[in-house]
Amino acid sequence: MLEVFKKYITDKVSISEDELNEILSYAILKKLRKRQFLLQEGDVWRYNAFVSSGFLRKFSVDDKGTEHIMSFSPENYWTGDRESLVNETPSKFNIEALENSEILLFKKEDFEMLCRKIHVFNNMVNNILHRSFITSQSRIHSSISLSSEEKYNNFVLKFPSIANRVPQHMIASYIGISPETLSRIRSQANKK
Amino acid sequence: MLEVFKKYITDKVSISEDELNEILSYAILKKLRKRQFLLQEGDVWRYNAFVSSGFLRKFSVDDKGTEHIMSFSPENYWTGDRESLVNETPSKFNIEALENSEILLFKKEDFEMLCRKIHVFNNMVNNILHRSFITSQSRIHSSISLSSEEKYNNFVLKFPSIANRVPQHMIASYIGISPETLSRIRSQANKK
DNA sequence: TAAAATCATTGACATTTATCAATAGTTTTT
DNA sequence: AAAAACTATTGATAAATGTCAATGATTTTA
Numbered sequence: 226m227l228e229v230f231k232k233y234i235t236d237k238v239s240i241s242e243d244e245l246n247e248i249l250s251y252a253i254l255k256k257l258r259k260r261q262f263l264l265q266e267g268d269v270w271r272y273n274a275f276v277s278s279g280f281l282r283k284f285s286v287d288d289k290g291t292e293h294i295m296s297f298s299p300e301n302y303w304t305g306d307r308e309s310l311v312n313e314t315p316s317k318f319n320i321e322a323l324e325n326s327e328i329l330l331f332k333k334e335d336f337e338m339l340c341r342k343i344h345v346f347n348n349m350v351n352n353i354l355h356r357s358f359i360t361s362q363s364r365i366h367s368s369i370s371l372s373s374e375e376k377y378n379n380f381v382l383k384f385p386s387i388a389n390r391v392p393q394h395m396i397a398s399y400i401g402i403s404p405e406t407l408s409r410i411r412s413q414a415n416k417k
Numbered sequence: 418m419l420e421v422f423k424k425y426i427t428d429k430v431s432i433s434e435d436e437l438n439e440i441l442s443y444a445i446l447k448k449l450r451k452r453q454f455l456l457q458e459g460d461v462w463r464y465n466a467f468v469s470s471g472f473l474r475k476f477s478v479d480d481k482g483t484e485h486i487m488s489f490s491p492e493n494y495w496t497g498d499r500e501s502l503v504n505e506t507p508s509k510f511n512i513e514a515l516e517n518s519e520i521l522l523f524k525k526e527d528f529e530m531l532c533r534k535i536h537v538f539n540n541m542v543n544n545i546l547h548r549s550f551i552t553s554q555s556r557i558h559s560s561i562s563l564s565s566e567e568k569y570n571n572f573v574l575k576f577p578s579i580a581n582r583v584p585q586h587m588i589a590s591y592i593g594i595s596p597e598t599l600s601r602i603r604s605q606a607n608k609k
Numbered sequence: 610t611a612a613a614a615t616c617a618t619t620g621a622c623a624t625t626t627a628t629c630a631a632t633a634g635t636t637t638t639t
Numbered sequence: 640a641a642a643a644a645c646t647a648t649t650g651a652t653a654a655a656t657g658t659c660a661a662t663g664a665t666t667t668t669a
Contacts, residue, residue, distance in 0.1 A: 285562060293562040295554070308551050317558075351543050358546060359500050361553040362487070366509075368560040369593030370477060370485040373656075392616060401561030403657055408618055565626075584646060595627055600648055 227252065229277040230329055233301055237352070238345040248339055248346060253330040257281075257322035263304070264320040270309040272330040276300050279326020280390060283318050284398070294398040297323075297387050303353065304328075323391065368401060374410045376400040419444065421469040422521055425493055429544070430537040440531055440538060445522040449473075449514035455496070456512040462501040464522040468492050471518020472582060475510050476590070486590040489515075489579050495545065496520075515583065560593065566602045568592040 227249050234240060234248070252275075257263060263281065264270050281298040283306070295318060298304040309316035310333060331339070340347040367376055380400055381388045388396060393411075394404035419441050426432060426440070444467075449455060455473065456462050473490040475498070487510060490496040501508035502525060523531070532539040559568055572592055573580045580588060585603075586596035 285558065287562055291562075293558065295558060295561075307547070308554065311547070311551065351546070354543070354546055354550060355499070355503070358550045358553065359503065361550065361557060362500065364557055365553060365560065366477065366485065366487060368557065369487075369591070370479055370483075394616070399561070404617080405619085405658080406656055409656090412618075586646075596647080597628080597649085598626055601626090604648075 226277050226327060227254075227329070229300065230275055233275070234346075234349065238349045240343070240345050244343050244346070248343065251331055251335040251339065253332070255328040255330055257326045257328060259322055259325050261322050262319055263322065263328060264306060264316055264318065266317060266319050267315045268309075269313055270306040270316050271333050272305060272310075273333070273336045274303060274305045274320075275329040275331075276302050276304060277327045277329055279322060279328075280324040281320055281322050281326060281328075282391075282395065283320045285317050286319070292398055293401070294395055297384075297391065297395075297399070299387065299390070373400070373402045373406060374414070376402070377407060377410055418469050418519060419446075419521070421492065422467055425467070426538075426541065430541045432535070432537050436535050436538070440535065443523055443527040443531065445524070447520040447522055449518045449520060451514055451517050453514050454511055455514065455520060456498060456508055456510065458509060458511050459507045460501075461505055462498040462508050463525050464497060464502070465525070465528045466495060466497045466512075467521040467523075468494050468496060469519045469521055471514060471520075472516040473512055473514050473518060473520075474583075474587065475512045477509050478511070484590055485593070486587055489576075489583065489587075489591070491579065491582070565592070565594045565598060566606070568594070569599060569602055 230249065230252065231245060234245060253272075255263070257279065263274065264283075266286065276298050278300045280300070281304050282294055283296045283298070283304060284292045284294045286292050296304065304320055306316045306318050306320075308314070309318075340350055367379055371379060377396065377400060380396060393407060397404045397407040400407075422441065422444065423437060426437060445464075447455070449471065455466065456475075458478065468490050470492045472492070473496050474486055475488045475490070475496060476484045476486045478484050488496065496512055498508045498510050498512075500506070501510075532542055559571055563571060569588065569592060572588060585599060589596045589599040592599075
């Protein structure tokens with residue numbers, strides 16, 4: 226739905242109707258059913274992707290077949306693989322719809338052109354990047370300084386709506402512990 | 418040294434002499450001797466800081482007194498606490514000179530003004546932010562998917578010059594393991 | 610509606626890691 | 640030059656976490 230994206234932008238910056246429509250004119254609408262992949266490991270990622278509805282996850286799979294979840298992307302969030310996008314190298318990650326989803330894709334070149342051309346759009350994009358960076362720093366700090374139990378509590382505190390939306394083992398994967406350990410942490414905490 | 422910063426910028430973007438001098442005119446030179454602090458936990462961080470010489474680390478201290486190193490910043494890198502800067506909240510972190518260092522400080526307002534005014538400077542800054550984000554994503558991926566040994570090998574591989582410049586226990590702190598464990602990992606690896 | 614898949618839990622056990630303490634080598638400070 | 644501080648290592652032990660397997664509940668699929 227283009228309306229969702231329109232609202233997303235106008236909530237963040239003041240922009241003319243013309244500019245807004247120009248941006249929208251480059252959006253490629255993609256519908257994904259649950260379990261479908263937006264990106265597969267080994268492919269080069271060439272877009273900026275806005276989730277207008279649904280829910281996605283980005284994850285890698287290691288030698289042992291264990292999945293490691295890098296991010297969850299609900300509606301009104303972006304997803305993609307910036308490393309692959311910038312370097313044009315094969316991605317290490319998969320992006321999969323956990324629910325039926327609607328995505329707006331912007332080709333790299335189109336997106337960059339829009340950033341150059343529409344100043345407020347560029348500002349918005351950089352602001353988002355800025356906030357994403359701060360968020361990722363916080364995740365790093367958690368990962369090196371907290372116990373597993375603290376990581377879990379922190380996750381639920383910071384992302385309650387995501388915690389309610391995904392199976393427990395995916396939270397475990399996101400914070401970097403085994404599903405069994407998370408299960409035990411929770412049952413321990415309940416006893417208190 | 419302003420020359421270092423000049424070279425840093427001109428290596429990255431083409432910029433007029435006038436614009437370059439305007440940027441430089443806002444730089445506040447700060448010299449730090451080894452062990453001196455650029456930022457102390459609890460203070461609000463209000464700058465963008467460019468390291469023109471020397472070497473800094475950013476770290477937190479937890480309840481038990483254990484330090485957790487968020488970043489190392491050698492010459493030609495930036496440091497600071499973006500979360501504190503953006504939200505104007507007390508920082509959780511300390512920034513300390515590990516060697517005698519020279520820092521260029523730009524007040525938040527000046528830096529933002531320069532970004533608005535000098536287009537190529539803004540582009541450069543956003544590029545750096547972009548790369549920093551990609552780097553931090555990579556660190557997150559390591560933290561959730563690699564074993565301690567792999568984290569260490571990965572660190573040395575990616576940051577050989579830093580690995581040679583800091584005591585081993587600081588690498589342990591950066592990757593989120595105890596110094597004893599890192600020592601044992603290394604001695605195990607030597608046996609092979 | 611029956612079968613299959615997914616999910617969370619639990620037990621048993623192995624492995625990894627942290628903690629505490631002691632030591633010795635090195636570097637820094639006085 | 641001596642003292643102090645820092646650093647890396649090692650041993651002993653405890654704690655945390657992972658792995659494998661089984662179970663039952665729930666959800667999804669056919």
